[in-house]
Amino acid sequence: MIKNYFKIAWRNMIRNKAFSAINIVGLALGIAACILILQYVAFELSYDNFHKNGSQIYRVKQDRYNDGKLSTQWAAGAYAVGNSFRDAYPEVEDYVKLLRRGVSIIDFGEKSIKVEKIYIASSSFFSIFSFPLLSGNPKTLLTEPNTVVLSSSLAKRIFGNENPVEKTVFQNKRKPFKVTGVYEDMPKNSHIKADLLVSYATFLNNVKPDNPETAWQWDGCLTYIKLRPGTDPARLEAKFPALVDKLAGEDHKKYKSAAVYLLQPLRDIHLYSHLMMEPEPNGDGKTVYLLLGIAFFIVVIAWVNYINLATARAINRAKEVGVRKAVGSLRSQLIGQFMTESVLLNGLAVVLALILVALALPKFNDISGQELSFKLLGSKLFWLPLGGLFLIGAFFSGLYPAFVLSGFKPVAVLKGKVSASSRGILLRKSLVVFQFAASLFLLVGTLTVFQQIRFMRQQSLGINIDQTLVINPPIIADDSTFMRQMAAFKEELLRQSGVKSITASTVVPGQPSDWNAGGIRLKGADESLGKQYRIIGVDYDFLQTYDLKLIAGRNFSKDFGHDPKAVVFNKMAVQQLGFSDPQQAIGKEINFWGEIFTIVGVTDNFHQQSLKDAYEPLIIRLIPDVRGYFSVKLSPGSSGNAIASVQSEWNKFFPGNPFEYTFLDERFNDQYKADQRFGQVFGIFTGLAILVACLGLFGLASFTTAQRTKEIGIRKVLGSTVYAIVEMLYREFAVLVFISFLIAAPVAWFAASQWLDGYAFRTGIQWWLFAAPFVLVLLIALLTVSFQSIKAALMNPVKSLRSE
Structure with a gap:
């Protein structure tokens, strides 16, 4: 029976090539867009989740206050924090201190290698973090002064295939350092990326007689603590003020510059932390989840298209259903047949979507700034969402058409008395309203992003950066x-x-x-x-x-x-x-x-x-x-x-x-790269959403004109012009777009306001940001239905009124 289902489904698909192609392409575009966004989101959410004890690791964030007002927020705070917290609280199992350092030249023999990402790290670095070591003892690597640990790529550049351990390198041709170990290059989804680690003991030697371990007004130290299992971070955090007041209270009172220390979960840093002295530029959690929402919109729009197109063909397949029921087919068997068609179409769409993703991935990487690849093909993080998309899409997009088609009464169908129900018409129109409301929302969002970027780039800076060459x-x-x-x-x-x-x-x-x-x-x-x-x-x-x-x-x-x-x-x-x-x-x-x-x-x-x-x-x-x-x-x-x-x-x-040089105007505008990339990604997927929505609108136009063929014929016989008929059909779709606008506009205004609140200097939300998308979507919608509407209006009324 299943084999027969697939055979009939295949024949129906081949017989109706145009509808099948629109269905498959629409579903493929929606699934491909969803896969691309899901890969992007999965990568952003994967930051720092490779650390074995990641759930126990927290960074100590520092907020400084002047006269009770928040003045600065630091990722890298006071030097005394780590050792003081470990000594005072048994909940703190261990800590590590990190200091970011500038560019250096590392010399070995006649080789001179420029190294940009250098950190000073205390001895617990490899005990707390799970960066794999290729050589060296994690407990002793960073304990002695004037020792360094190299990344594998840096070790390769300096020493080739030689073992670098115990060899001596020189910093800036002067200061000697002994290499004590080599670690694997830190992954791209780490918020810390170091090519070379210098022992913290080296730093302590260089700053004598000062003692950073007791410095509460000396900022610039990244502190990470590892909590013992079962520790409540909120309760521990509540204990900090008393200790800080005891150890640093006099300084804070003297300068009216109190400091508050808060715990940031390691895995939240990349998406939710934008503080002074961050080790790397971080991502944006709001952006990630907004893109996830776009992925949801696009794939739902694609499924809605299938429903609209399938029900648009219901009249053409009504007699098929009637004959099948007359010869003994059960409703459950008919549902199985139509669900099989949905599975087949969704399966072909998934295959086409994978091809589209493979073709689009390089360009998507250029735009997004990431380096996504099909390495995810070997990961369940790829196949589980894809399998979920396929099963959910095949089931829900096929369910409604299957029940509609299998519910036709054979006597009514064979007498030619089948007609669409008012509830079915309302549902289809509601789905189209949802499609265009989502498209309008995305379009307003895209215009807002680009308007804000344009506003920032055109404002006077109060400083002249033109024709300026900057040398490092x-x-x-x-x-x-x-x-x-x-x-x-x-x-x-x-x-x-x-x-x-x-x-x-x-x-x-x-x-x-x-x-x-x-x-x-x-x-x-x-x-x-x-x-x-x-x-x-x-x-x-x-x-x-x-x-x-x-x-x-x-x-x-x-x-x-x-x-x-x-x-x-x-x-x-x-x-x-x-x-x-x-x-x-x-x-x-x-x-x-x-x-x-x-x-x-x-x-x-x-x-x-x-x-x-x-x-x-x-x-x-x-x-x-x-x-x-x-x-x-x-x-x-x-x-x-x-x-x-x-x-x-x-x-x-x-x-x-x-x-090494850059032009300052380009360097300054690099600050807006993340916003520009977000705007481009937003714009591309908005375009896809509108394209896929238009395919659905084409399906509804087909359904409507098929249902009203006789009405149009009667109107023409009674003297109605082609223009009047086309206008009548246009009006129906224009009303749907207008309803979509009424729904989308307030939601888009609220979302745009929330997004713009993140900018100290922001553009206003102007009326044309809503009017332009409405006019554009209305024109696109009318052009989409023009083919079906004009074709129906030009049809010979003799053919449309003929009764078999």
């Missing part, structure tokens, strides 16, 4: 001669016609300033009035090079002998200091960690980072010999020749240092 800081430099090298390098560049100006700074626009200084106050003011500021260290030419607008005071100048102790505030920093008028701050002296500096100027607020972030209180501090990024302002049209000249001078003054 030199890695190898002699401290005693660096000032002379830098001065000579700048002097040589300024002689070139293509170079307008050059400056050096600790960070450039588009970078967060991780130099956070607390306790800064007016000279003579009580210590309790100290506030936190973000600091940018610059040379004399920074303000001029970046065209920063001074609203009070002056620029840094070598004409003033005290300028090495000079600072420039931005407008927000002056307000935080207590001055409503920037002019009042000029000449005032501040206490900066025990040193006295003079405020010589105030700039207008400018965007140091993207427009996602609010203005921060910034202090621009003069450091004449600052070792940082070089910003070279080029003359228009001279970039090609100028870059070659700059590189030549760089190699002369900073030999051994790689010449």
Whole structure:
């Protein structure tokens, strides 16, 4: 019987090629889109889930407060946290400290390898985290000073096929380190990605006589703790304030800068943490689940299409059902037949969907920024969702048409009296309303995303980043001669016609300033009035090079002998200091960690980072010999020749240092890459949703015109024009789109408002963001039904009114 079901299903599919093709393509598009999104979502949700004790590992997040107001939130907080918590609370089994370090050159023999991702790690690193070791003892790898552990790819680059353990490498041609082990490259779904680990004991040796283990005001240390099984993290977290107050209370009271420590589950960090000093740029949980919602919409729209198309063919198959019932077929057998057709079509759609995914995956990776592959074919994480999609789709999309078709009465069918029920018509129209409401929602969302990105890129930054070449800081430099090298390098560049100006700074626009200084106050003011500021260290030419607008005071100048102790505030920093008028701050002296500096100027607020972030209180501090990024302002049209000249001078003054540069406008706009990728992914799947919905609308148009063929014939006989008939059919579908708009608009407005609330500087929600999608979807819908409507209106009424 089953074999017969499939044989009949195949014959029906071949006999109705157009309907079958539309069904299979619609289902395949929906399933393919769903598979792509599910792979993306599965990867994002898989971050850090490979650690054996992942459910027991938490990162200690630090929130700092000034006068009771939240001022900064840190992924990397005070150095004293880990050891203090372990000593005080038996619930803490172990801890590890991590410090992110800058780029270094690692030398071995004649090889010099640039290494970007370097961390200082305490000795428990491999005991807490489950990064596989290829050689070395996890308990002793990072215990001694001046020892390092290498990733397997870095070890291969430096040593080839030699065993690196016990060999000595040099950092920046000077400092020796002994290699004690090698670990497998950290996976892409880890929020920590290190190429080289340096022992924490090395750091402790280098900072003597200071003792970081008791430092509660010294931020910058990532702390992870492993809790004992059965520990309630919320109860443990509630104990932290008492201990912190006991150990650091005096400092907190002195500076009115209290710190609160909270536990972040390791597996939540990637999607839900966007704090200062994150090890890597993290993902966005809202985006992931929104894409999951889109996947659900698209695949449901595809299933709805099957229902609409199957019921549209019900009239054509009514006599088949009547004959089958007349010769003894049971309803259960008919249901089995139609469910078999659904299984066959869904099965073919899955095969086509896999082909589409294989073709689309490279492009999808380019857009999403991930590296998804068909390696998932060997994983149940791939096959379980795919099998679920197939079974759910085949069952639910086939269930309603099977019951409708099998429910026809043979006597009525064979007499030609079959007609659609009002409940069936209402259901089909409701499904189309759902399809277009979902499409309108997605379209409004897509336009909102692109409008916000456009808004951020077009706003004035308050700082000039055009024609600016940024060179990464030199890695190898002699401290005693660096000032002379830098001065000579700048002097040589300024002689070139293509170079307008050059400056050096600790960070450039588009970078967060991780130099956070607390306790800064007016000279003579009580210590309790100290506030936190973000600091940018610059040379004399920074303000001029970046065209920063001074609203009070002056620029840094070598004409003033005290300028090495000079600072420039931005407008927000002056307000935080207590001055409503920037002019009042000029000449005032501040206490900066025990040193006295003079405020010589105030700039207008400018965007140091993207427009996602609010203005921060910034202090621009003069450091004449600052070792940082070089910003070279080029003359228009001279970039090609100028870059070659700059590189030549760089190699002369900073030999051994790689010449790495970017253009600042591109670098700044890189901050919006995640939003742009999200917008592109959103847009692509919105287009697919509309395309699949239109296939469903085609099915409803086919059904409607088939049902109203005789009505149309009578209208033509009575004198109705083709235009009037087409308008009548259009009106019905236009009403459905309008109802869809009424449902989608408030939901889309709420969702867009929630999404835009995540931006400090945001575009408004304008009326055209809703009107344009409505008009577009209406036009698409009318064009979709035009073929069927015009064909029905042009039909010869003699044929439509003929009775067999």
